[in-house]
Amino acid sequence: MSGNVNRDQGVATAAGFRAAGVVAGIKSNGKPDLTLVVNDGPSTAAAGVFTRNKVKAAPVLWSSQVLTTGSLRAVVLNSGGANACTGPEGFQDTHATAEKVADVLGVGAIDVAVCSTGLIGERLPMDAVLAGVDLATKELGTGAEAGLAAATGVMTTDTVAKQTALTHQDGWTVGGFAKGAGMCAPNMATMLSVITSDAVLDATVVDASLRAAVDATFNRLDVDGGTSTNDTVLLLVSGASGVEVTPAAFTEALTTVCADLVAQLQADAEGVTKHVTITVRGAATDAEAVATARTVAVDNLCKTAFFASDPNWGRIAMAVGNAPTQFDAAKLDITLNGVTVCRAGGRGEDRTGADLSGRDILVEIDLHAGEGTGTILTTDLSHAYVEENSAYSS
Amino acid sequence: MSGNVNRDQGVATAAGFRAAGVVAGIKSNGKPDLTLVVNDGPSTAAAGVFTRNKVKAAPVLWSSQVLTTGSLRAVVLNSGGANACTGPEGFQDTHATAEKVADVLGVGAIDVAVCSTGLIGERLPMDAVLAGVDLATKELGTGAEAGLAAATGVMTTDTVAKQTALTHQDGWTVGGFAKGAGMCAPNMATMLSVITSDAVLDATVVDASLRAAVDATFNRLDVDGGTSTNDTVLLLVSGASGVEVTPAAFTEALTTVCADLVAQLQADAEGVTKHVTITVRGAATDAEAVATARTVAVDNLCKTAFFASDPNWGRIAMAVGNAPTQFDAAKLDITLNGVTVCRAGGRGEDRTGADLSGRDILVEIDLHAGEGTGTILTTDLSHAYVEENSAYSS
Structure with missing residues (x-):
């Protein structure tokens, strides 16, 4: 550029x-x-x-x-x-x-x-x-x-x-x-x-x-x-x-x-306290990678965990399991801010080592099912989001 | 029975x-x-x-x-x-x-x-x-x-x-x-x-x-x-x-x-303050009616409006427009607790007449596209939901 x-x-x-x-x-x-x-x-x-x-x-x-x-x-x-x-x-x-x-x-x-x-x-x-x-x-x-x-x-x-x-x-x-x-x-x-x-x-x-x-x-x-x-x-x-x-x-x-x-x-998203980047690799196609990242991005249990700076990767695994993509759950890897907390579908490094207390959270998901990759940017679900959207008057 | x-x-x-x-x-x-x-x-x-x-x-x-x-x-x-x-x-x-x-x-x-x-x-x-x-x-x-x-x-x-x-x-x-x-x-x-x-x-x-x-x-x-x-x-x-x-x-x-x-x-849903029933009529099939009701049920802007007792039917129309069903937007009717606030895709009765201040909210949506009907039960998105799900420790 x-x-x-x-x-x-x-x-x-x-x-x-x-x-x-x-x-x-x-x-x-x-x-x-x-x-x-x-x-x-x-x-x-x-x-x-x-x-x-x-x-x-x-x-x-x-x-x-x-x-x-x-x-x-x-x-x-x-x-x-x-x-x-x-x-x-x-x-x-x-x-x-x-x-x-x-x-x-x-x-x-x-x-x-x-x-x-x-x-x-x-x-x-x-x-x-x-x-x-x-x-x-x-x-x-x-x-x-x-x-x-x-x-x-x-x-x-x-x-x-x-x-x-x-x-x-x-x-x-x-x-x-x-x-x-x-x-x-x-x-x-x-x-x-x-x-x-x-x-x-x-x-x-x-x-x-x-x-x-x-x-x-x-x-x-x-x-x-x-x-x-x-x-x-x-x-x-x-x-x-x-x-x-x-x-x-x-x-x-x-x-x-x-x-x-x-x-x-x-x-400037409503109520944002976290800037979350969700990158999916190893999907069958790029489109499935994006769809998987989007399923995590819209999941309220994941979004409230991001708000709490909580490395609760089980919620991410749950959301990935609901995404429109095929993969072997026994191969799933999830990395939070560089710490691979879920490896081969089970517990990886100690989740307490993943520091999500800052503004930026990087979620990396590897499905090990192909070559597709994709990224979605999202935000957390905070009290301020609820406040803004319940106060925004009709 | x-x-x-x-x-x-x-x-x-x-x-x-x-x-x-x-x-x-x-x-x-x-x-x-x-x-x-x-x-x-x-x-x-x-x-x-x-x-x-x-x-x-x-x-x-x-x-x-x-x-x-x-x-x-x-x-x-x-x-x-x-x-x-x-x-x-x-x-x-x-x-x-x-x-x-x-x-x-x-x-x-x-x-x-x-x-x-x-x-x-x-x-x-x-x-x-x-x-x-x-x-x-x-x-x-x-x-x-x-x-x-x-x-x-x-x-x-x-x-x-x-x-x-x-x-x-x-x-x-x-x-x-x-x-x-x-x-x-x-x-x-x-x-x-x-x-x-x-x-x-x-x-x-x-x-x-x-x-x-x-x-x-x-x-x-x-x-x-x-x-x-x-x-x-x-x-x-x-x-x-x-x-x-x-x-x-x-x-x-x-x-x-x-x-x-x-x-x-x-x-007993987490943070619930409203019991919301969403009934869709006039879909092409019963399955599309259920899918449409579900799209409204999971939409955070609709859920925060329910929390606010806000008859903001535009958010419901937005969600319906994103549902996996075909319909003519110029025929859409939305009724909130008995008041048809959206008629034929536009403003119906005065929205302030729809009293959503109680615990129960009934959303009736008519797509006028067929005979399919379906109902989903849901809840609002409240501060307490965010609190519970960001406090639920990992």
């Missing part, structure tokens, strides 16, 4: 992009709640990846249609309401929001993606949304400050804004923001993320690069097993750097940016 | 059975930890259902072999250690325990099932186990007191012993005990249960009746999605009443007893 990520920069660092985040009055608490990202070109290539939940929010239905063109001029995002389970009226609200952005920018509604996040099942206050679009249009800017404002406008239970950018030594940039702290998984482990780049790319590369990067990053974070109705990752490419970039170099940079955003999501 | 359940009675009420529960010293806290149930016949017909976890405890491996004979003379159970992930030595410990019981009773080891519950990954203190068998043999008795002692000897995080019996007006009885509070699901939602009957039954009926009853009861409780390594339900039939019973009448009584044990398990 010829460049490092910089969390002071974000979605408005790549040439050709402007962004803003404003207080539109959608949230009742007066915090920023509307973000606008504009691509001034010359290219308008774009791609999107959306939730696999069968209950899709209105903005997901809209934006996935828009993205079939492979082109975007702008993205408008709001927090303070998911606009999910809002029926035909909710879809009309999304459409009206896109129309409003199209009007003020002088483009077509088909050029505008819409994202929403917040409570499911309530209509958005459209007066506030539409006035917010006017306000955001006036605030559009470039660079670090505009990127941070954009990242801030989409926050819900997030405690910090999450952005990053990578500027390659050859003079092109990939950067973006993400939001999400709960309802994260098992695919598209964020509610919303927008990433921009000024690389010059063949249009067909944009979609393939985004899918590859998302599969290796956002799809490997699992906070609580709940794939939301609104999950969206969008990539917009302006080509404004004038630098032609190979697909491999672009995908590498994009994956680095996505991985850094995922690390920030994991660090 | 020509008889009612009576929770003062249990596993030693049916004629032909003796039981005991003693302090063997397996647990360090001096509480009862070894239970023995003996069938004095004349019939020794028996059946068992075991965990589907691929990591099976030594007693599960042993007892499932024993049950291939369709016959049992005794069951010995211990708390204070699961004897899971203990390798060949752990299996030898199970075998030695069965041999010991066989010796003192004058039967064969192949006539003796073994069950264990407790921490995974540690060997049992066999001196204590074997001495406990001697002690329990001397304590064997019949009736309410013996049944309660037996139910008490298998408790782990259970706060109360769980037993029940049903005596039919025709003069035969089905009764038993169960233990389990966490690591309950998605199949065999208990760690251990032993049920006895003095009905006269055709041997082939015993296994079929047990499977039917378990599928309708134990397999429909899901506390935390974790199927344990030790789950076992055993049914022993003595025929000592001399009353011939039809398969239908027996299965009905057995199902009633199992359902009452499941209700007690749900009521």
